[in-house]
Amino acid sequence: MQIKFPPLRRVLNLLPSCFMERAKGYPLRAATIGLAILALLHGPALVYAQAAPVSVIHNDNGGSLEERLEMIDQMRRAGQRVEIRGRCASACTMFLGLPNACVARTARLGFHGPSSQFYGISLAPREFEYWSRVMADHYPSAIRTWFMRTARFTTMDTITITGAEAIRLGARACA
Incomplete structure (x- = not known):
């Protein structure tokens, strides 16, 4: 304080x-x-x-979209800063939509489209479209476009990009 x-x-x-x-x-x-x-x-x-708290991401493999959306909403309301400095995959990548989020050039971000909780079972087309848009709404513009055109169709694997690539696509660089 x-x-x-x-x-x-x-x-x-x-x-x-x-x-x-x-x-x-x-x-x-x-x-x-x-x-x-x-x-x-x-x-x-x-x-x-009082300075806003800082969360530093070193190894986050994602998880439930609903739980992550709730966490992101709480972090947004608190003005919490997020620094992605290591591996951040799946739902973790939605932190990019926070106004106080930044990415280290050496970070690794793993993207994939929405899928059911049962590995290998696809979502119904309407659900797939809905959750794809929910995820995309949490990305900077160029990453959103790339995600909707490409990454969301990968559901059994992830497409990994570096922090430097994410920064080039509009993510904010960490100091």
């Missing part, structure tokens, strides 16, 4: 002139005491800023 104080000059101007006369020659002491007085008098007016 970080406390944001007003600029020092403004703080010193708020102090009584008699206090400033006594503190001449001791600017650090004056500033410290001044900040303490200001905090006591105007404590509720101080602004508290």
